[in-house]
Amino acid sequence: MDLDGLLRNQAGVLSHAQALRCGLAPRTVSRRVTDGRWIRVLPGVYRVASHRHxxxxxxxxxxxxxxxxxxxxxxxxxxxxxxxxxxxxxxxxxxxxxxxxxxxxxxxxxxxxxxxxxxxxxxxxxxxxxxxxxxxxxxxxxxxxxxxxxxxxxxxxxxxxxxxxxxxxxxxxxxxxxxxxxxxxDTAGSDAERLMVALLREAGVRGWVLGHAFGPWTIDLAFVDARVAVEFDGWAWHVDQVRFANDRRKGNALVGAGWTLLRFTWHDLTTTPALVVAQIERAVSAAA
Structure with a gap:
């Protein structure tokens, strides 16, 4: 490959060895660096000055x-x-x-x-x-x-x-x-449930139950008196179409029955746990 083609393919950067293989003499490489046409970005690696780094x-x-x-x-x-x-x-x-x-x-x-x-x-x-x-x-x-x-x-x-x-x-x-x-x-459900329970207990939040029956479904975690439902969405990569559709039907039914529905992912629980707890506390307080 000629020098121009090499530079086009490599976003304007090349090694000293590549320059020599393209027919440039070592003194030509040095001259292009000295006069600013090429910029040394790493040892033995150059960028043509006209190309964005x-x-x-x-x-x-x-x-x-x-x-x-x-x-x-x-x-x-x-x-x-x-x-x-x-x-x-x-x-x-x-x-x-x-x-x-x-x-x-x-x-x-x-x-x-x-x-x-x-x-x-x-x-x-x-x-x-x-x-x-x-x-x-x-x-x-x-x-x-x-x-x-x-x-x-x-x-x-x-x-x-x-x-x-x-x-x-x-x-x-x-x-x-x-x-x-x-x-x-496997997880999403059981691990998220355990983590949520730990977060709520650490924050001193009470009044919730796990696995509350609602029609043909089960609410992951429910504040029954306040009618606040907390659902765990888990990992998207292994949620199939049937489960996705069922979760949406359950969510619609909860909202239609006057429940406040909160959905959290594993990522929410592990990266922003304080925000999750705060959202739950606000929803329960507003319902009360």
Whole structure:
């Protein structure tokens, strides 16, 4: 490929080795850096000054710097796979344990020897495969459970992610990854119920019952005197059409009978528990 074609394909960034393979002499590369036509963004990696240093260029540059056996990983890999709309400010690259490279501004280096099943090549760069990418990104993000739920709906199957988790046990982040997968596996109902009960008891909220009968349905948690119903929506990725429709019929019936209906997800309970409790207290107080 000629130099112009290479730069078009790589968002305006290239390595020193690539420049030489395109026929440029080392002194030509140095001259282009000296006169400002090329900008050194990482050791041995340049950006053409006329190209914007956007997300794609940053991710490509990080991989070109480390190259070889390196793979882009974590949220930067999720961006590359189309799971996130933007790349993180710092690009994580994973290299084998036998290699020793330190971080650079905008790039963090993680040393871990990956199983071949966890490696992929996408649009010209080495990258973690989708299942491991999902796990590592869910661990890295504050809203990791919400990200995992979306990924299971759109990008990966649970069994694939679980196999990737089995391969990462013992590595950094594997404990949180295991908790997220355990919550996603069966759960939503029983785990959310236990967590909600703990939150209400800790806040001193009383007057609720679990599993209150209402017509042909059961309300997950009910303040019967105040006619406030609390329902747990759980993980969207494994809610089938029948359950979805039944939940909506139950909700409509509750509202029609004069109940206040509050719906919370696992993500609500784990990321904004104080807000959940406050909403419940306001609804019960208003009904009283």
């Amino acid at each position: 956007g997300d794609e260029a940053r991710v490509r540059a990080a991989w070109l710097w480390l190259g070889g056996n390196a793979v882009v990983s974590g949220p930067a890999a999720a961006y590359w796979h189309g799971m996130l709309d933007v790349a993180p400010p710092t690009v994580q690259v994973t290299i084998p344990r036998t290699e020793h490279r330190g971080p650079r501004p905008g790039v963090t280096v993680r040393r871990r020897t990956l199983d071949p099943a966890d490696r992929a090549r996408v649009r010209g760069i080495g990258i973690t495969g989708p299942p491991l990418t999902v796990l590592e990104t869910a661990v890295a993000l504050d809203a990791g459970s919400a990200f995992l739920d979306r990924a299971l709906q759109r990008h990966v199957r649970f069994a694939e992610v679980h196999r990737a988790y089995s391969r990462m046990i013992g590595s950094r982040g594997s404990r949180r990854a295991g908790r997220l997968l355990a919550a996603a596996a």
